[in-house]
Amino acid sequence: MAPGQVVVVGGGISGLTAAWALTGGAEHRADAPAVVVLESSSRLGGALRSAEFGGRVVDMGPDGFLGRRPEAVDLCREVGLTDALAPIAGRGASVWARGRLRALPEGLALGIPTRFWPTARAGVLGFRGQLGLARDAVLPRPDVRGPIGDRSVGPLVARKLGQRVVDTLVDPLIGGIHAGSVDDMSAAAVFPPLLAAAQRRGGLMRALRAEMPAPDPDGPPLFWSVDGGMASLVRTLVAKLGERGVDIRLSAPADRLERSGAGWSVWSGGRAAAADAVVLAAPAPATGSLLQPHDDEAAALLQTVEYASVVLVTFRVGVDDVPAPLYGTGFLVPRRSPHKGRDPWAVTACTFLDRKWPHLARDGEVLLRASLGRMDDVRPEGWTDGEAIDRAWEELGALLGVTGAPTDAVVVRCPDALPQYRVHHLLRTAGVEAAVARLGGVAVAGAAYHGVGIPACIASGRAAARTLL
Ligand SMILES: Cc1cc2nc3c(=O)[nH]c(=O)nc-3n(C[C@H](O)[C@H](O)[C@H](O)COP(=O)(O)OP(=O)(O)OC[C@H]3O[C@@H](n4cnc5c(N)ncnc54)[C@H](O)[C@@H]3O)c2cc1C
Known part of the structure; x- marks a missing residue:
C-alpha cells in the first residue's frame, strides 16, 4: 500500500529531490502522499x-x-529551468x-593516462615518471586480485603506471573531488571502469581505452x-514543492526516530511528525544516530563514514x-x-x-x-x-x-x-541499505552512498522515493 504521509529528513538536494519524486516528479500526482521535510539548519540546499x-x-x-549523466539536467528541465x-x-x-x-595531458580518464605520448609530451611527470608509464605499454604488471571486488585507487594505479602518475594526476583529480586521498579510496565506488580495466590482461592504459570510449x-x-x-535550482524546486503542499520545516533537526504502530514518528525538538514512511537524506552520522535504536549494524556502518x-x-x-x-x-x-x-x-x-x-x-x-x-x-x-x-x-x-x-x-x-569512500565502500552501502530495507518503510538517500556528485545525489533521492512508493 502506498504511504499516506512521508517524512524526509534533510533538505539538501537529495532530500528535496526525494520530496519532488514522492509527489510525482515531472507530473504532480493527485494521490501523492503528504510530505514533510525536516531541515536542521535555517536554509535549504545543503552544500548548494x-x-x-x-x-x-x-x-x-x-x-x-x-x-554525461542525465539526472541534474532532467531535474532542471522538470522544474522549468531549461533556459x-x-x-x-x-x-x-x-x-x-x-x-x-x-x-593537463590530453586523454586522461579522471586523471589516469590512457595514452603514453600525450602524457609524456605534457612534461608533467619528468623522466622517472615517464619510465613508470612506459612500462605499462611494454611490460604490463600483472594484477593482484583480492578476494572481494574492490581495490584502492592509488595503490592500484601506482602499481600499473607508477607512483608519480598517482601523485601528479590521479590524486589531485579523483582525490580532489572528495577532498580526500586516493591512497585509501574505493575504485569500485568512485571509478568502476578503472577496476574493470585493471582486471583485463595487458597494459592498464589500453584497457582503460577499451572500457571508456572517448x-x-x-x-x-x-x-x-x-x-x-x-541556489536558483533549490529555490525553484522548493517553490514547486510548496505548490504541491509539501510542508517544509527549517531549523527542525530530526533527533529521534520511533516506531509508531505500523509506521514511524520522527521527532524534532519535542514535536513529532507521524509517517508511514521516512526518507533519511541527512549525512551519514546523523542518519546513523537516528537508526541506532533500530539497527546497530546500520548505525555502526554509517558512523565509520568520515x-x-x-x-x-x-x-x-x-x-x-x-x-x-x-x-x-x-x-x-x-x-x-x-x-x-x-x-x-x-x-x-x-x-x-x-x-x-x-x-x-x-x-x-x-x-x-x-x-x-x-x-x-x-x-x-x-x-x-x-x-x-x-x-x-x-x-x-x-x-x-x-x-x-x-x-x-x-x-x-x-x-x-x-x-570519504574508503575501499569496500559499496559493501558498507549495501549493508546499510539491506538493514534499512529490513526495517520497512525507511529508505536512505544522499552523498554518503552511491556518489557525491549532484546527479548521483538526485538519483539517490529519486531511488529512495521509488522504494517507498
Ligand atoms: C565545496 C563543495 C563543492 C562541490 N562541488 C561540486 C560540483 O561542482 N559538482 C557536483 O556535482 N558536486 C559537487 N559537490 C558535491 C555535492 O554538492 C554534494 O555531494 C551534494 O550537494 C550533497 O547533497 P545531499 O543532499 O546528499 O547532502 P547535503 O547537501 O549535505 O544536505 C544534507 C542536509 O541535511 C541536513 N541535516 C543534517 N542533519 C539533519 C538532521 N538531523 N535533521 C534534519 N536535517 C539534517 C543538513 O543541514 C543539510 O541541509 C561539492 C560539494 C562541496 C562541499
Missing part, C-alpha cells in the same frame, strides 16, 4: 548555495554538474608540476551550470593583476608537490569561475576561486577568514602569479561536507 558577489550571483558551493542551463565554456586545465603550472566531441556539454546559481571539510575563498581581481592568458578552467595543486621553504600548499585547486562560466564574466576583472583543505589537511579550518584570504592570495601569487591585491574576497566554510 549561491550569493551576490560583485554584482552577480556566484556559486559558493558546487558550481556545476556533469552533463537557465549554461554549458561550460572553457576546456582544459593545468596542474602544478615540476615547479610550474603545466597543461567522449563524443559533438555530444552534450561535459558540464552544466545554472545561470542564477545552484567527512572532509573544505574552505573556499572567492576573489574578484583586476584583470591587470592576473597573468594573461589564463589557460582553461583552472588548475590543481598535488598535495605532495614541494612548496619551497614553506609548510605544504593549503590550496588544492583554483577555478577561473568566469572563464568556466561566461555568464559570470564582467569587463576588467577575473573571478578566481581557491579551494583549501582536505581530509588530511585541517589547517584552513583553524584560520580566521582574514588568514584564509591572506594565505590563499599568497599561494595564488606563487602558483599563478597574481599580483597586487584582490578587489574583494569572500570565504565560505564547508565543514564535514564530503564523505
Whole structure:
C-alpha cells in the first residue's frame, strides 16, 4: 500500500529531490502522499548555495554538474529551468608540476593516462615518471586480485603506471573531488571502469581505452551550470514543492526516530511528525544516530563514514593583476608537490569561475576561486577568514602569479561536507541499505552512498522515493 504521509529528513538536494519524486516528479500526482521535510539548519540546499558577489550571483558551493549523466539536467528541465542551463565554456586545465603550472595531458580518464605520448609530451611527470608509464605499454604488471571486488585507487594505479602518475594526476583529480586521498579510496565506488580495466590482461592504459570510449566531441556539454546559481535550482524546486503542499520545516533537526504502530514518528525538538514512511537524506552520522535504536549494524556502518571539510575563498581581481592568458578552467595543486621553504600548499585547486562560466564574466576583472583543505589537511579550518584570504592570495601569487591585491574576497566554510569512500565502500552501502530495507518503510538517500556528485545525489533521492512508493 502506498504511504499516506512521508517524512524526509534533510533538505539538501537529495532530500528535496526525494520530496519532488514522492509527489510525482515531472507530473504532480493527485494521490501523492503528504510530505514533510525536516531541515536542521535555517536554509535549504545543503552544500548548494549561491550569493551576490560583485554584482552577480556566484556559486559558493558546487558550481556545476556533469552533463554525461542525465539526472541534474532532467531535474532542471522538470522544474522549468531549461533556459537557465549554461554549458561550460572553457576546456582544459593545468596542474602544478615540476615547479610550474603545466597543461593537463590530453586523454586522461579522471586523471589516469590512457595514452603514453600525450602524457609524456605534457612534461608533467619528468623522466622517472615517464619510465613508470612506459612500462605499462611494454611490460604490463600483472594484477593482484583480492578476494572481494574492490581495490584502492592509488595503490592500484601506482602499481600499473607508477607512483608519480598517482601523485601528479590521479590524486589531485579523483582525490580532489572528495577532498580526500586516493591512497585509501574505493575504485569500485568512485571509478568502476578503472577496476574493470585493471582486471583485463595487458597494459592498464589500453584497457582503460577499451572500457571508456572517448567522449563524443559533438555530444552534450561535459558540464552544466545554472545561470542564477545552484541556489536558483533549490529555490525553484522548493517553490514547486510548496505548490504541491509539501510542508517544509527549517531549523527542525530530526533527533529521534520511533516506531509508531505500523509506521514511524520522527521527532524534532519535542514535536513529532507521524509517517508511514521516512526518507533519511541527512549525512551519514546523523542518519546513523537516528537508526541506532533500530539497527546497530546500520548505525555502526554509517558512523565509520568520515567527512572532509573544505574552505573556499572567492576573489574578484583586476584583470591587470592576473597573468594573461589564463589557460582553461583552472588548475590543481598535488598535495605532495614541494612548496619551497614553506609548510605544504593549503590550496588544492583554483577555478577561473568566469572563464568556466561566461555568464559570470564582467569587463576588467577575473573571478578566481581557491579551494583549501582536505581530509588530511585541517589547517584552513583553524584560520580566521582574514588568514584564509591572506594565505590563499599568497599561494595564488606563487602558483599563478597574481599580483597586487584582490578587489574583494569572500570565504565560505564547508565543514564535514564530503564523505570519504574508503575501499569496500559499496559493501558498507549495501549493508546499510539491506538493514534499512529490513526495517520497512525507511529508505536512505544522499552523498554518503552511491556518489557525491549532484546527479548521483538526485538519483539517490529519486531511488529512495521509488522504494517507498
Ligand atoms: C565545496 C563543495 C563543492 C562541490 N562541488 C561540486 C560540483 O561542482 N559538482 C557536483 O556535482 N558536486 C559537487 N559537490 C558535491 C555535492 O554538492 C554534494 O555531494 C551534494 O550537494 C550533497 O547533497 P545531499 O543532499 O546528499 O547532502 P547535503 O547537501 O549535505 O544536505 C544534507 C542536509 O541535511 C541536513 N541535516 C543534517 N542533519 C539533519 C538532521 N538531523 N535533521 C534534519 N536535517 C539534517 C543538513 O543541514 C543539510 O541541509 C561539492 C560539494 C562541496 C562541499
